[in-house]
Amino acid sequence: MHNRISLKAVQAFEAAARLSSFALAAEELFVTPSAVSHQIKLLEEQFRVQLFHRVHRAVVLTDAGRRYAEEVSAAFAKIELATRELGRTAKSDILTVHSTPSFATQWLMPRLARFSSQHPDIDVRLNASYPPPADLLNQGVDIDIRYGTRRLQPAGTMVLSFPPETIVPLCAPALATGAHPILSPEDLGQHTLIHSEVCLVSWRDWMRQHRKVRLDISRGLRFDRSFMAISAAVDGLGVCLESLLLVQRELETGRLVAPFGLSGPKVQGYTLNLLKSRAELPKIRSFQEWLFDELEERRGVA
Incomplete structure (x- = not known):
């Protein structure tokens, strides 16, 4: 392509513009000063624009060179940042x-x-x-x-x-053995029910499997996240109906108990x-x- 440029030439220009010296740019790039000068001359001839004023042994950017240097320096900074990030993440x-x-x-x-x-x-x-x-x-x-x-x-x-996960009633130990112990499903009538509204098994479903039990399922605490219902049960606010999958830590640490055992409907x-x-x-x-x-x-x- 007509406007394709050499990366070497751009690199030489960026170093010379940043250091204001062909000699220092050459030292940084491990080439000779004449090689830096040659690469920059190629850019100037290709685009028919002067990038530096040569003043004795010093070099000073022209207005066009300064504008180009700002864009090139920003581009090199992005490349350097991307390379550092790559180094940090390449191993994972x-x-x-x-x-x-x-x-x-x-x-x-x-x-x-x-x-x-x-x-x-x-x-x-x-x-x-x-x-x-x-x-x-x-x-x-x-x-x-x-x-x-x-x-x-x-x-x-x-x-x-x-x-499949198992759904059972769960409560804090103090509630299960407190003033109104939970020994049978009928005992739930003396406690607040905690409704986990996203659970696939509701208290209504549970009552269908325990036909002799009559609970007022219109009352109680309601949560749209299981973790909140579990937290409420741990705090002793009532009895929740939840998945054993989600309460393994609470059962292992004794913060919750299953008063009727670990058997129940599976979903x-x-x-x-x-x-x-x-x-x-x-x-x-x-x-x-x-x-x-x-x-x-x-x-x-x-």
Whole structure:
């Protein structure tokens, strides 16, 4: 092309303009001063514009040279910054995971250290919102963890179901053994019900399985996020109906108990969603395998 320029010539010009000296530019670039002068002369002849005034042994930018130097210096600064950033990130992959807030808070975040220890070259960026689901095609998300009824996915999406999760009543130990002990389902009538409005099993569903129990399900605390319902139960505000998958830490530490045991209705709530075209990327494959290994390993608690 007619206006294609030599990067060597631009580099020589930038150094000479910054240092106000062909000799110093030559020293920085490990060439001779005459080589610097030659490269700059090529630029001047190609564009028919004088870039420097030669005053005895000194060089001074012309007005055109000063304007060009400002743009070239800015461009070189961007290249230098991009190179430094590349040096910082070249040794790692960034995996962007989008998740529902409750799964991110209750299950995923406490385990990310284990994933990082097994895969030190993968850095996880975790985003949490609900709804809507993440756009795998346009939002730069590698993996989307969703909850609830499956929707029609765009072509090319792979949907992997989590193992079934169990839903049971849960409360703080002090509530279960307090002034009104919870020994049978009928005892729930003396306690505040906590409604987790996104849970696939509601108190109404639970009552259908316990037909002799009559609870006033029109009353109680209501939350549109499971982690808030769980937190309220931990604080002793009432009895929640939630997934054992999300309360493993609370059960292990004794902050929650399941007064009627760990058996209950099972639901297929969570799915892992990713693009088929990216499924074999090492960072995605590693996270997928780690996630399902963790889920299977801890199903005994749930």
